[in-house]
Amino acid sequence: MPNPAPYDAIVLGAGGAGLMCAGVAGQRGRRVALIDHNDDPGAKILISGGGRCNFTNSEAAADRYVSANPHFARSALSRYTAADFVAMVDRHGIAWHEKTLGQLFCDGSARQIVRMLLDECPDSVTHVMGRAVRSVDHADGVFRVETDGGVFTAPKLVIATGGPSIPKLGATGLAYDLARKFGLKIVEPRPALVPLTLPGDEALFQNLSGVAVPVVARCGPTAFAEAALFTHRGLSGPAILQISSYWRHGQDIAIDFLPDTPAQWLTDLKRAQPNATLRRVLSAMLPDRLAVALAERLGAGEALGQTRDALLAEQETRLRRWTFRPNGTEGFAKAEVTIGGVATDGLSQRDLSARHLPGLHVIGEAVDVTGWLGGYNFQWAWASGWAAAQGL
Template sequence: MRALVTIGTKVRKFDAIILGAGAAGLMCAARAGQRGLRIAVLERAEKPGKKILISGGGRCNFTNIDAGPAQYLSANPHFAKSALARYTPRDFLDLVEKHGIAWHEKTLGQLFCDGSAKQIVQMLLDECPGSVDVICKADVTAVVKEGDTFAVSASGESYAAPALVIATGGPSIPKMGATGFAYELARQFGLKVVEPRPALVPLTLGGEDVLFRELSGVSAPVTARAGKAAFDEAALFTHKGLSGPAILQASSYWRAGEEVGIDFRAGEGDEWLVEAKRERPRVHLKTVLREHLPDRLADALAERIGIESELGNAPDKALRETARKLADWRFRPSGTEGFAKAEVTIGGIATSELSSKTMEARKVPGLFAIGEAVDVTGWLGGYNFQWAWASGVAAGDALQPRLA
């Protein structure tokens, strides 16, 4: 990346160059363009907003009405507070409604388009005034800073500006063209990078747990725990291990070698099975479990617990221990399904290198980083889009008109 830019016969000059036409990049371009700045958005893909288009099953879970700093992971948990406070879910919803896009709220504050995610991409493009050029199929081959100017070569064209915004995301979903380019660029300019790892990603099972793969396709409401975090949503058994919303959420807090706890008890207390024994002494454990869980899962858990007799023949102590085990069933994942199946990335450009107000690099004037490229990662359910909007606005509002 340190190679000199090949300057052609004509260099296109702008107030700022934004690398990446995703959620953060387009929001940043719109805000800066509306303030009269001349902006070039360089996108490697053939069209903008590709990750937006596949989100939410094609309907885009564009924000979460409950989004706040507590739902984000970062080496510095305070970093996101400023941007999130200055551009809220309500602010983005106002924009959606201004463009006449119908929406609905699903569970846990998640907001979706009634129609298509294409509406969100079009809305962002419509918000960009004529001073913004969104240039697709622009494969960046070199970036250098020459004095106060950033010079960029992309697909044989040359661009120059006093400000450069890194909005190329992280390496999650490489089939969409995602790469670690943002980190390469950050390191080129001397910025630290927090080691990236997959987040919101299915977990794989091995060892004795591999037997649970036989339940592939079975889903159940659970509480999944990893570290100090717990999530009440559905878990899904797959042919490789565990997935579903509860597991994806927990995966962001899980580290290699640690266990994940699953509560299959559906809110029942320690006396649950003892009470069932007194009320129905001739019933079997798997029958009781089937009343709370899918049959295949209930049978698998009962088999592993090993209480085969009628409940009336089982000691109360054993039933209490079973209830406690069902409340915290331990799995030790062998790993994750990696960036290929991860929805987002944990880690990225270190927040210690950036201003929380403007997203500008402290030691490289004119260099900004926003969105998933930064070490700020949200929960599942619209939180990462809200960070993209908020960080994009922070940078877009901070960019200054400097074009001669």
């Protein structure tokens, strides 16, 4: 390892945001030490998208992100766009495709994205991998980072160590500890894009483990139309992961199991098929196990023709807005990202520098900016890393 040496900047964390920041800063002529306690860079990149990396979303915009300041991400996202990242992917000859809802994936391996980001780093970037940070201090305009492999000093420090989601990849709360040390506030971190758990009285639905169905999931005014998946512990699938970022303990989740049916479809069906039962009707529209469970919960046994219109209307309403009250989530271990983090009111929108401490920047998942499922969080990593590099 090198002896203590003056770098222009130290970037803590070799994930997506840190790699991007180090590479761009290096291209701008800065001498950068990129430090990470993992032996290899880009751990979350490698597992994303089933190993093919959902590296951005063509629809990325500030309104697709959750933050105490919903406008904070706008500057970085508008100056470094999804199209900018795609141009870099194309320049490196990486084949990609759009899967759905603007989600862009590698045709091959996520390793191509990590390799690209490493190749974007010039020789002025020193990669310090497999070295844990022991202490970080600041005095006389210089940051001093002590690792178990040496001491590094620079007038600029970028915190890019992410949040505590997916601890098996080495995720920690280091970013929050450092932010507090240097006087930045923290918005309560909690798991996001995470499966929700259901209490014991919903055991009937827990017995549907493995059943998936297109739904509209709602929490308050927010709704997502994607698939929901029943698990042995509760609810998952894209619609649930999306809505989990908006859910708080004590709130209900409402599920529309039949979002494509017209109003009064059940009473109209009564006229057309009076001998049909709700169970049979639902089995034609939903996975059979789910149809049986819903019909049982609705107490529907007799033929539609023998059921009062008012009761059919109630059943239709419940199928459109079936409420669950989750008792929690599957936690940071299963969360794709962390919501909350370093408060944006202490950071510049332009380069994510600390307002009260020149030279300190916080980027990526460590910041209180959390995107929707589908490449949005990677785009924030690229954009925030690029923006911070402009200030180094």
